[in-house]
Amino acid sequence: MRGARSKKIVLWSIIWFNIITLSLPTVIVIGASFTAGEIIQFPPEGFSLRWYQKLWQLDDFQPALMRTFYVSIICTLISIPVGTLAAIATVRYRFRFRKSIQVYLLLPFTIPLVVSGISMMIFFGEIRILGSLWPVGMALCIINLPFMIWSVSASVNALDPELENAAYNCGAPPVQAFLTVTLPAVMPGVITGSMLMFILAFNEFLVSLFLTDSRTVTLPVQIYNSIRSIITPDLAAVSVIYIVIALIAVWLLDRLVGLEIFLRSK
Amino acid sequence: MSRMVEVKDVSKSFDGTLAVNAVNLVLNRGEFLTIVGPSGCGKTTLLRMIAGFEVPSAGEIRINNDRVESIPPYRRSIGMVFQKLALFPHMTAAQNVAYPLKMRRFEPAQIPSLVDKYLQLVQLGDYAGRYPHELSGGQQQRVAIARALSFSPDLLLLDEPLSALDKKLREEMQLEFRRIQQELGVTTINVTHDQREALVMSDRIAVMNEGVVQQDGTPVDMYRNPENRFVANFIGMTSLFEGTVCATGDGVVSVKSGNVLLQARSNDKVLPVNTRVDCAIRAEQIRIVEDASVYDNSVFGTIEHRIFEGDRIVYTVHVEDLGGARLHLFDHDPVSHKEYPANERVRLGWNARDLFAFQAPQSN
Ligand SMILES: Nc1ncnc2c1ncn2[C@@H]1O[C@H](COP(=O)(O)OP(=O)(O)OP(=O)(O)O)[C@@H](O)[C@H]1O
Numbered sequence: 001m002r003g004a005r006s007k008k009i010v011l012w013s014i015i016w017f018n019i020i021t022l023s024l025p026t027v028i029v030i031g032a033s034f035t036a037g038e039i040i041q042f043p044p045e046g047f048s049l050r051w052y053q054k055l056w057q058l059d060d061f062q063p064a065l066m067r068t069f070y071v072s073i074i075c076t077l078i079s080i081p082v083g084t085l086a087a088i089a090t091v092r093y094r095f096r097f098r099k100s101i102q103v104y105l106l107l108p109f110t111i112p113l114v115v116s117g118i119s120m121m122i123f124f125g126e127i128r129i130l131g132s133l134w135p136v137g138m139a140l141c142i143i144n145l146p147f148m149i150w151s152v153s154a155s156v157n158a159l160d161p162e163l164e165n166a167a168y169n170c171g172a173p174p175v176q177a178f179l180t181v182t183l184p185a186v187m188p189g190v191i192t193g194s195m196l197m198f199i200l201a202f203n204e205f206l207v208s209l210f211l212t213d214s215r216t217v218t219l220p221v222q223i224y225n226s227i228r229s230i231i232t233p234d235l236a237a238v239s240v241i242y243i244v245i246a247l248i249a250v251w252l253l254d255r256l257v258g259l260e261i262f263l264r265s266k
Numbered sequence: 267m268s269r270m271v272e273v274k275d276v277s278k279s280f281d282g283t284l285a286v287n288a289v290n291l292v293l294n295r296g297e298f299l300t301i302v303g304p305s306g307c308g309k310t311t312l313l314r315m316i317a318g319f320e321v322p323s324a325g326e327i328r329i330n331n332d333r334v335e336s337i338p339p340y341r342r343s344i345g346m347v348f349q350k351l352a353l354f355p356h357m358t359a360a361q362n363v364a365y366p367l368k369m370r371r372f373e374p375a376q377i378p379s380l381v382d383k384y385l386q387l388v389q390l391g392d393y394a395g396r397y398p399h400e401l402s403g404g405q406q407q408r409v410a411i412a413r414a415l416s417f418s419p420d421l422l423l424l425d426e427p428l429s430a431l432d433k434k435l436r437e438e439m440q441l442e443f444r445r446i447q448q449e450l451g452v453t454t455i456n457v458t459h460d461q462r463e464a465l466v467m468s469d470r471i472a473v474m475n476e477g478v479v480q481q482d483g484t485p486v487d488m489y490r491n492p493e494n495r496f497v498a499n500f501i502g503m504t505s506l507f508e509g510t511v512c513a514t515g516d517g518v519v520s521v522k523s524g525n526v527l528l529q530a531r532s533n534d535k536v537l538p539v540n541t542r543v544d545c546a547i548r549a550e551q552i553r554i555v556e557d558a559s560v561y562d563n564s565v566f567g568t569i570e571h572r573i574f575e576g577d578r579i580v581y582t583v584h585v586e587d588l589g590g591a592r593l594h595l596f597d598h599d600p601v602s603h604k605e606y607p608a609n610e611r612v613r614l615g616w617n618a619r620d621l622f623a624f625q626a627p628q629s630n
């Protein structure tokens with residue numbers, strides 16, 4: 001009895017320690033963003049929304065935010081068909097060079113982001129698309145695609161290969177069987193992967209830094225630029241916006257596939 | 267009667283190992299055939315070839331007299347219950363049953379009533395809205411059965427459809443299934459490990475071993491006239507021992523086994539003197555006797571153990587004289603007479619017509 005009790009106390013202590021250390025930065029930033037004062041500090045000095053207001057009125061902020069959305073959406077939209085098909089093909093079908101293709105698709109992950117950034121900058125410059133926004137989305141898709149493939153692969157691995165046979169047996173030709181049985185069955189993986197891709201693209205800094213200029217600057221780069229000048233509480237406000245977007249993504253994930261499935265990574 | 271399925275010299279090998287070896291089967295319209303055999307003998311592989319998921323390495327398969335090798339599975343009118351069920355996890359029971367109707371372009375207005383009818387048929391009317399993971403193993407199996415039946419296929423393939431059910435429900439479903447099958451008149455091939463299921467449900471049984479069909483025939487025929495040692499041993503509770511033919515008569519042979527002489531039936535096979543034979547005797551044909559004179563054969567043995575099975579007692583008797591063979595026998599009515607304890611010495615008796623003698627496979 002007493003053993004169980006003390007075990008419970010220890011466990012809860014560890015849990016609370018983790019919760020506090022993990023959420024402390026977030027709490028501090030959220031607090032700091034509502035300050036009425038001139039500098040970032042915690043606890044905040046009074047309460048106001050002035051820094052959010054300032055942020056909104058800032059010339060660069062709104063366009064940068066919109067560009068970031070645009071880039072992230074492009075990245076996600078490309079990754080859905082590419083990542084899904086690649087994952088299904090490499091997990092399910094045995095063909096020549098299957099292993100090599102699997103390794104190749106995961107390659108971007110092993111290359112330092114600086115290297116990817118520089119090489120894409122050179123390449124995009126070479127084919128004269130540097131300076132537009134959509135190549136940035138594509139680049140972010142390329143470097144993060146392994147996450148999409150992993151996520152879908154987990155679903156494909158959990159898929160009973162007999163399901164497609166069952167669909168054929170029910171009279172579904174291959175394309176129909178794919179659309180009505182295979183695809184819905186791997187949907188949790190696709191949704192999880194898409195959320196991941198969106199968040200990663202939304203946060204991606206290093207590669208974006210190489211591929212954007214003053215006309216196409218995205219939010220992470222914009223933040224970096226303002227840190228170089230002066231640190232004011234509007235940065236904390238930007239961080240809060242990031243936190244809110246991440247929370248929305250997790251909430252959507254929970255609504256769409258259920259958090260349990262995501263945590264079990266099925 | 268018209269031929270529905272014809273399997274002719276069909277073989278299938280995977281990387282050089284023969285899973286199915288020159289199988290021949292003919293199935294008439296409306297017939298119920300059960301394939302029984304031990305695990306890994308090629309039953310599923312045979313079904314998958316008929317369904318079109320595997321291509322035979324040799325031989326031909328005809329359905330309705332047409333060669334089917336070039337017809338893809340989705341153009342064959344075959345309903346199948348898969349060994350692992352393969353229900354669509356993202357569809358409810360009703361949607362699973364409706365799926366083949368949609369894919370086969372049934373009148374949309376007709377679909378709900380058909381779905382309802384078949385869910386009722388498998389007694390799952392109240393579970394239409396449940397997803398597979400919300401159903402028990404037995405309920406899932408019944409959804410799979412409804413899905414396979416809903417579009418009135420020409421041919422129904424069942425890969426151990428009742429294996430996840432408990433004994434009582436399984437026996438109920440066996441009779442129920444037989445009723446449904448006869449009502450719908452659908453030609454059916456069923457696969458099972460369960461010899462009782464095969465005997466109860468089928469018009470015909472085929473016993474398979476190591477990719478080869480050992481024998482096929484009606485349940486009565488398979489039980490009463492097994493053609494070889496494997497079939498005799500696989501169906502029924504059977505004891506086996508070896509012997510040598512020492513005299514032949516009309517349908518009866520004398521077999522010397524250990525140091526006793528026994529009368530056995532040769533099943534119309536010619537068994538010359540000195541042939542090595544495998545003898546087989548069913549547990550229900552052996553009696554523990556006081557007076558051996560009414561039986562053609564009798565031996566003494568020691569009871570090794572007795573197992574109480576409720577409706578019967580199963581004795582295992584060690585018979586030194588038969589080369590140390592162990593004979594199993596049933597006592598269905600232990601209350602009305604003596605029960606024998608372990609280690610008791612008893613006399614066993616049985617008749618010549620119940621002792622099978624099969625030519626032993628040549629060992630070379
Ligand atoms: N895709 C495959 N690749 C290689 N070998 C296979 C394949 N499918 C089946 N086999 C082999 O073929 C043989 C027959 O298998 P099958 O699944 O037909 O047996 P079964 O009679 O259905 O057994 P069970 O009663 O256990 O289901 C087995 O030895 C199996 O290992």
Ligand SMILES: [Mg+2]
Nearest residue numbers: 309310349425
């Ligand atoms: Mg099988």
